[in-house]
């Protein structure tokens with residue numbers, strides 16, 4: 203039996219003090235330290251991490267090279283605002299980001315502190331650069347918590363309830379979901395065509411294409427439950443944008459920085475965007491975000507349309523430079539691709555065993571396992587997801603789910619095959635126990651999930 207005394211005490215204090223508006227509860231895990239793919243709670247219990255702090259620590263917890271870079275920079279200069287002055291780490295980092303971002307064109311970069319503000323910046327840039335007001339994102343996308351990012355998002359009613367009005371001139375169109383197509387029986391190709399037709403219908407009826415500045419799209423819809431669109435859709439969307447002079451912006455806050463086995467998720471689709479929105483893993487967990495875009499889109503921005511006092515601070519830039527080095531030197535892109543394939547195979551084997559596994563999907567180490575009440579209806583099985591996550595946690599795994607039914611498998615990219623296999627064994631055991639009805643309903647009072 204695990205001792206959870208300190209965790210439970212802290213969780214109660216936290217619950218009494220911090221706002222519930224920012225918390226999606228899973229289980230009482232109060233984290234003291236982390237190394238690589240392992241974390242330890244306040245009571246000394248250890249867990250393998252399948253969440254990477256919501257995809258923000260792709261290089262693992264406290265990677266020694268990142269920590270060293272942070273310490274070294276912290277001793278030199280914590281902050282001098284880049285809004286007024288200059289510093290070396292930001293210039294070095296900008297060169298690196300430009301070199302890793304797809305697109306054989308001249309680029310520039312602006313910085314922020316989180317994925318949400320980067321999306322706000324992308325909206326501003328698109329509007330200024332095109333002189334058009336409308337921005338289109340996708341139903342069930344998640345883009346963050348600032349007003350701009352919430353306005354782009356369309357995946358959760360509590361996000362928008364009572365806080366309106368939101369940003370005007372934001373439109374949402376359907377995202378192609380091959381597992382839950384718009385009409386039963388549609389193939390992925392038909393689903394892709396249908397979603398392009400919906401955009402065309404919008405252009406023809408209420409959203410004039412010549413007023414649209416940009417499409418902002420997650421290459422894989424993350425919080426919608428890791429929905430991978432057909433390649434055909436991405437290519438056709440690019441073509442549609444080209445035809446109408448609309449920007450295509452790849453929102454890589456969750457899928458970027460190696461998560462899918464490529465630097466950026468969009469590279470899996472053979473499509474080159476006009477801009478990339480980056481956040482989360484860009485600085486291994488330190489507050490940094492950025493937009494890398496065609497230089498001409500940036501060059502029309504007038505200061506201070508998008509400047510934050512502490513954005514791009516030297517310590518975060520140093521962490522980001524070390525992050526890029528680690529991903530390169532430890533071959534984390536190929537590791538993510540290979541281990542991702544192995545993970546898919548293991549889940550596909552589990553799918554043969556457990557009829558509540560409806561779909562296994564994703565790219566690289568961004569894997570979603572969609573649990574369903576019935577494989578025919580594909581009704582989401584929230585209770586299964588909640589119970590399996592809880593039991594896995596009891597067995598030493600930090601596992602979560604999103605979109606009501608999709609187990610979120612996004613471990614740090616430094617995870618070893620042995621650790622991953624141990625994690626998969628725990629998930630399989632927890633599924634086995636769920637299938638035998640050995641996980642009590644009472645856990646559903648604790649695990650709320652996303």
Ligand SMILES: Cc1ncc(COP(=O)(O)O)c(C=O)c1O
Pocket residue numbers: 256315316317318319344345346347420424425453454455456457481482
């Ligand atoms: C795809 C995507 N975009 C944007 C965000 C918002 O990032 P942040 O929470 O750093 O503002 C998230 C966070 O979960 C995300 O997954």
